[in-house]
Amino acid sequence: MKYIDEYRDEKIARALVAEIAGKATRPWVLMEICGGQTHTLMRYGIDELLPAGIEMVHGPGCPVCVTPLETIDKAIEIASRENTTLVSYGDMLRVPGSRTDLFHVSAGGGDVRVAYSPMESVKVARENPGRQVVFFAVGFETTAPANAMAVWQAKREGLRNFSMLVSHVLVPPAIRLLLSSPHNRVQGFIAPGHVCTVVGYRDYENLAHDFHVPIVVGGFEPVDLLEAISMLVSQLEKGRAEVENQYVRSVSYEGNLPAQRLLEQVFDVCDRKWRGVGAIPRSGYRLRPEFAQFDADRIFGLEQITAEEPAECISAQVLQGLKKPVECPAFATRCTPESPLGAPMVSAEGACAAYYLYRRHAVTASEEY
Amino acid sequence: MADPNAFPGFSCPMPLPSKDAVLLGHGSGGRLSNELLRSVILPAFENPVLGRLDDQAIVSVNGSRLAFTTDSFVVKPLFFPGGDIGSLAVHGTINDLAMGGAHPLFLSVAFILEEGLPMETLRLVVASLREASRRAGVDVVTGDTKVVEKGSGDGLFINTSGIGLVPEGLALSSDRARPGDRVLLSGTIGDHGITILAQREGLEFESAVESDTAPLHTLVAAMVDVTDGFRCFRDPTRGGLSSALNEIAAQSRVGIELEERAIPLHDEVRGACEMLGLDPLYVANEGKLVAVVDPKMAESVLEAMRRHPLGREARIVGTVTDTHPGLVTMRTLLGTTRIVDMLSGDQLPRIC
Numbered sequence: 001m002k003y004i005d006e007y008r009d010e011k012i013a014r015a016l017v018a019e020i021a022g023k024a025t026r027p028w029v030l031m032e033i034c035g036g037q038t039h040t041l042m043r044y045g046i047d048e049l050l051p052a053g054i055e056m057v058h059g060p061g062c063p064v065c066v067t068p069l070e071t072i073d074k075a076i077e078i079a080s081r082e083n084t085t086l087v088s089y090g091d092m093l094r095v096p097g098s099r100t101d102l103f104h105v106s107a108g109g110g111d112v113r114v115a116y117s118p119m120e121s122v123k124v125a126r127e128n129p130g131r132q133v134v135f136f137a138v139g140f141e142t143t144a145p146a147n148a149m150a151v152w153q154a155k156r157e158g159l160r161n162f163s164m165l166v167s168h169v170l171v172p173p174a175i176r177l178l179l180s181s182p183h184n185r186v187q188g189f190i191a192p193g194h195v196c197t198v199v200g201y202r203d204y205e206n207l208a209h210d211f212h213v214p215i216v217v218g219g220f221e222p223v224d225l226l227e228a229i230s231m232l233v234s235q236l237e238k239g240r241a242e243v244e245n246q247y248v249r250s251v252s253y254e255g256n257l258p259a260q261r262l263l264e265q266v267f268d269v270c271d272r273k274w275r276g277v278g279a280i281p282r283s284g285y286r287l288r289p290e291f292a293q294f295d296a297d298r299i300f301g302l303e304q305i306t307a308e309e310p311a312e313c314i315s316a317q318v319l320q321g322l323k324k325p326v327e328c329p330a331f332a333t334r335c336t337p338e339s340p341l342g343a344p345m346v347s348a349e350g351a352c353a354a355y356y357l358y359r360r361h362a363v364t365a366s367e368e369y
Numbered sequence: 370m371a372d373p374n375a376f377p378g379f380s381c382p383m384p385l386p387s388k389d390a391v392l393l394g395h396g397s398g399g400r401l402s403n404e405l406l407r408s409v410i411l412p413a414f415e416n417p418v419l420g421r422l423d424d425q426a427i428v429s430v431n432g433s434r435l436a437f438t439t440d441s442f443v444v445k446p447l448f449f450p451g452g453d454i455g456s457l458a459v460h461g462t463i464n465d466l467a468m469g470g471a472h473p474l475f476l477s478v479a480f481i482l483e484e485g486l487p488m489e490t491l492r493l494v495v496a497s498l499r500e501a502s503r504r505a506g507v508d509v510v511t512g513d514t515k516v517v518e519k520g521s522g523d524g525l526f527i528n529t530s531g532i533g534l535v536p537e538g539l540a541l542s543s544d545r546a547r548p549g550d551r552v553l554l555s556g557t558i559g560d561h562g563i564t565i566l567a568q569r570e571g572l573e574f575e576s577a578v579e580s581d582t583a584p585l586h587t588l589v590a591a592m593v594d595v596t597d598g599f600r601c602f603r604d605p606t607r608g609g610l611s612s613a614l615n616e617i618a619a620q621s622r623v624g625i626e627l628e629e630r631a632i633p634l635h636d637e638v639r640g641a642c643e644m645l646g647l648d649p650l651y652v653a654n655e656g657k658l659v660a661v662v663d664p665k666m667a668e669s670v671l672e673a674m675r676r677h678p679l680g681r682e683a684r685i686v687g688t689v690t691d692t693h694p695g696l697v698t699m700r701t702l703l704g705t706t707r708i709v710d711m712l713s714g715d716q717l718p719r720i721c
Contacts, residue, residue, distance in 0.1 A: 001636055004643065008702045045705025107390040116570060116645065222703055338400055348646075358707040361693050 003249075007221030008044075016226035017049045024233050027053035029185045031178075031321050033171060034140075034192035035062030035349025036220050042354035044222045054229065057185070057321030058354075060174055060277060061192055063139040064091045064347035065319065068273040070307040071167040072097035075136050078165065078300055079110040085128065087121035088136035090114040091347045096340065098307045118143075118150035118164075125154065125162035134296045137166045142194040144168050144285055145259040148266035151287065151294050163296040166286055169272055171195050172203045173283035179211040183322055188232035190218040190225065193247035198263075200255030204243045212241040219247040266291055275343050276315035315342040318351050325352040332360050396719075398607025398653075399712030422620070423543055424465040424604065427535055434537075436471030438462060439530040445719045447494065447525060449568050451560075451579030452655070454527055455497035457721060460584045460655060461606070462531040463505055467586035468602040468658065470541050470593055471533030476502060478529050479513040483522035494525060505584040507531070533586075538597050545600040546621035551667035552687035553660045555588060555680045556581070558610050559638040561721075562652035567641065578637045583656030588679045595673045598663030605659055606721055608712045609651040613659055614687070614697045615711040624693040627709060629701050631686045651712045653721060661689060 006012070032038055038058045041047060047056060060066055076097045079086035086102070093102040093112065106112040111131075115121055118135050125133035137147040147164065154162040171192060178184055191204055196217045204215045214235035218228030228246040235242060245251055263285070272284025287295045297303055317323040325331050325344065335341035337353055344350035348357065394401040411419065418426045425438035442458045452460075459476065466473045478498060482491065502509050560581040567578060589602060600621075605613035610632075618625045634649055642649045656679060662670055667685055674680030697709040 001639055001643075004639075010703050013703045043707055044701050044703050045707050046703070048705045049703065103392050103394065104390060107392050338404075357710050361696055361698060361706070361708050 004221065007219070007223040009223065012223050013049065013226055016223065016230055017051070020054060020226070020230045020233055021051040023230075023237055024051055024053055025237060027055065028187050028233060028236050029055045029057060030188045030190065030229060030232055031057045031059045031186040032190040032218070032225065033059035033061040033175065034190075034194070034220075035065070035347065035351075035354075036194065037190060037192065037218065037225060038062070038351055038354050039349050040220055040222060040225060042358040045359070046222060046225060047359070049226075050229070054233070057324075058318070058351035059178075059189075059321060060274065060319040061140065061171065062344065062347055062349040062351070063143070063169065064095055065315070065343040065350045066169055066274040066276065067092070067095065067138045067167050067343070068275045068307070069098060070273070070305055071138075071165070072101075073307050074297070074300075074302045074305050075165055076100060076102060076105055077302060077305065078134050078296060079105045079112050080108075081132075081300070083130065084132045084134065085111040085113060085124060086134050086136060087113045087115050087118075087124060089116075089138070092136055092138060094340070095343060095346050118147045119153070122150050122154050122157075122159070122162060125159050126157065129161060131161060132299075133162050134300075135162075135164045137164045137168060140169055140171055140192070140195050141199045142192075142197070144263055144267065145198060145256070148262045151266050151291055152262065154294060155291065163294045163299050164287065165296040166267075167272070168267070168285035169274060170269070170283050170285070172207060173280050174274065174277065175207055176210075177277070177280050178320055179207065179213060181320065183320070186213075186321055188213060188236055189215045190228045190232070191215050191243075193217055193219045193224070193251055196245075196247070196251045196255060198256050198259050200253050201243055201245065201251065202253065208241050208243050214241050215243045217243070217245045217247050217251050219250065274319075276319045278316075315344050315352075318344055325355040326360075328352070332356055396607075397712055398612050399651075402607075403711075421542060421544075422616075423469060423541075423601075425469040425471065425533075427469055427471075434535040436466045436469040436533040436535050437530070438465040438469075439528065440465055442527040442529070442721060443523070443719050444565065444721050445523060446565075446568050447490065449564055449580055450577060451564060452582040453494060453497050454525065455494040456501040457582050457655060458527040458529045459498055459501035459505060459507070460582050461721060462529040463507060463584040463586055464604045464655075464658075466531050466533035467584070467589045468541075468604055469533070469535060470539040470589060470599070470602065471535045471586075472590065473505070473507045473531055473533040473586050475510045476507055476529055476531045477511045477513075478509050478527065480515070481522055481526040481528075482514060482516045483524050484516060484519040486524050491525065494527075501584070505586070536593065539593060539599070541599055541601050543601045543603070543617045543620040544622075546617050546623050546625075546661045546689045547600065548623060548689050548691040549664050550600055550661050550689040551664050551685050552614070552625060552627070552689065553662060553667065553671060553674065554610070554632065554684055554686045555585075555658045555674060556682040557633045557635050557638065558605070558654055558657060559642065559649035559652035560635060561655040562609070563638045563641045565653075566645070572641065578635065578641070581654055581656035583679055585656065585658050585679060588658065588674065588677045591673050591677045591680075592660065592670055595670050596663070596666040598666040600661040600663075602658055602660050605654050605657060607653050609649070609653055610659065611648075611650040611697065611709050612711055614709070617661060618697050619695050621689075622694045624690040624695070625687055625697045626690050626706075627687040627697065627699040629699050631684050633682045633684055650709055655721060659686075
């Protein structure tokens with residue numbers, strides 16, 4: 001298949017690995033930020049291929065994983081109400097809230113529907129004028145334009161029974177927090193290609209400059225990641241700290257300008273809590289006042305719902321790259337995708353689930369599964 | 370493993386027990402279905418025949434070995450490219466018999482109809498069912514109809530049961546795979562699941578994707594004509610190729626290593642999976658089989674499969690190993706190894 005096969009080619013991949021091994025003169029710790037990239041690393045066993053000195057740690061870029069507990073509780077509260085339909089991306093249904101999850105709400109009679117696009121929820125609202133329809137809008141900059149478009153469309157149509165539970169997060173403030181931490185080990189970043197397709201990579205230049213850290217915008221196929229790693233190692237070996245773009249077939253410097261204009265019309269930047277990380281200033285989107293009538297938080301009076309995250313849950317360390325999933329004593333024993341103890345085990349893009357799904361044979365000594 | 374409490378500060382959210390209500394994921398054919406079987410169903414009926422957990426029961430009656438199976442069909446939509454709930458209900462049960470090496474003889478058909486279902490819809494389904502059973506050469510010899518109030522069903526559900534005769538000398542079971550055995554796959558994977566998904570989500574492809582629904586008993590007959598060196602057959606329906614192989618690996622207490630390159634896939638199916646973030650290894654099939662066979666016989670069986678219309682794209686896709694018992698692994702396109710885990714919840718409900 002065109003545009004895929006060449007990025008999964010064994011010869012090209014092995015040549016890149018040789019190139020990386022050839023130029024790395026000392027160990028380097030690199031982080032891929034996006035959960036999609038983590039998933040590819042694990043699924044293709046790229047950690048098996050890399051030279052021993054190149055260590056990949058897995059960043060916080062899994063939207064399912066970083067959505068705070070209280071937001072899950074709010075979604076559960078909405079889905080439990082009479083005459084209300086909650087529309088969500090499928091992954092969110094399994095994420096445990098404080099007491100239950102959306103799968104169980106659905107089994108108990110709540111109307112929870114899975115959609116691939118937020119526009120489907122607008123359609124549901126249009127076709128069911130007697131029901132309140134709420135879209136559970138989580139994700140990074142990547143999914144924000146589609147969600148913004150759904151709200152924009154609902155306003156244009158004058159829909160009065162549509163709203164959105166917004167928990168959008170933004171990548172650069174999270175990287176800034178990681179780099180500011182006294183425990184930071186990461187020396188170079190692979191920036192998330194899909195996010196940069198939307199917003200470009202201007203914002204990453206400040207990070208590279210302020211922390212003297214190289215950043216390469218990377219794609220999601222094995223060859224993309226190996227090429228991005230190779231570019232990072234080149235920079236590190238030469239002492240450079242620049243933003244480079246490996247994912248040129250999708251990402252431009254400015255990004256998608258019409259999408260950015262739409263985002264500005266619909267969303268405001270706000271402080272946001274990240275599950276496992278904590279509150280990060282100016283790291284999220286919320287609906288602008290002009291769209292307040294579509295704010296599910298307000299409509300359903302959910303502002304008061306709060307839930308305290310476990311203070312020192314190991315997912316915090318995993319999401320910051322301080323610990324590997326396998327270093328958690330519950331990994332693959334008490335914590336599995338069937339009964340996740342924490343969010344990174346829930347989504348296939350979560351670091352723990354990716355290790356569990358694809359790599360536990362390589363990392364656990366146990367003979368029987 | 371170390372004591373979890375020895376890890377200071379570890380206090381993730383507690384897991385949610387799935388024991389208080391049935392979830393859609395319990396119908397996935399994956400790990401949750403398995404759990405449902407083991408915790409609720411099997412303890413009630415404990416006996417050695419059921420305990421084998423094959424697609425069909427094989428029982429001896431007056432010296433004959435009979436295969437007996439039953440299956441319910443709740444697919445949504447009722448009609449889809451390549452088939453409909455009627456043909457699926459015939460093929461599904463025939464295939465469950467065929468996976469035991471049996472020659473299918475008779476079927477029963479039971480309908481659960483929802484008040485208000487258009488009579489024309491029922492007629493179309495019945496006609497398709499008749500045509501599918503005629504083509505397969507298996508008679509429907511008994512049946513039942515029930516009607517439930519509007520809202521208590523979703524148009525139409527079908528249950529079929531089937532009886533078949535197992536030829537002498539054939540001893541098939543999912544616990545018989547041995548290290549060195551080869552894993553054969555009869556053709557492309559994921560066609561049925563992606564067809565249903567595309568219908569439901571309104572996805573369109575450049576060229577048509579069709580369900581692969583088909584009766585596999587003549588393919589199995591052509592294969593067992595070559596040798597009786599088969600360990601087991603499986604049709605990778607719900608839960609896909611991954612679930613079928615994981616069950617064999619678990620029951621035989623062996624490892625299975627797949628070769629990613631060898632697994633045939635239609636471009637449209639691959640494209641849809643890429644787009645939707647699905648792994649074709651977990652997507653349902655309704656006209657494919659996997660067989661575990663003595664390595665000495667693998668090539669000649671493969672030739673026989675390729676001569677059959679339903680096995681033209683058959684491939685050797687893997688090998689049974691003695692490493693990692695109970696685990697299916699795959700050599701990826703990059704030459705690394707990864708796990709092919711059993712599906713935990715549902716990728717897509719009501720696929721068959």
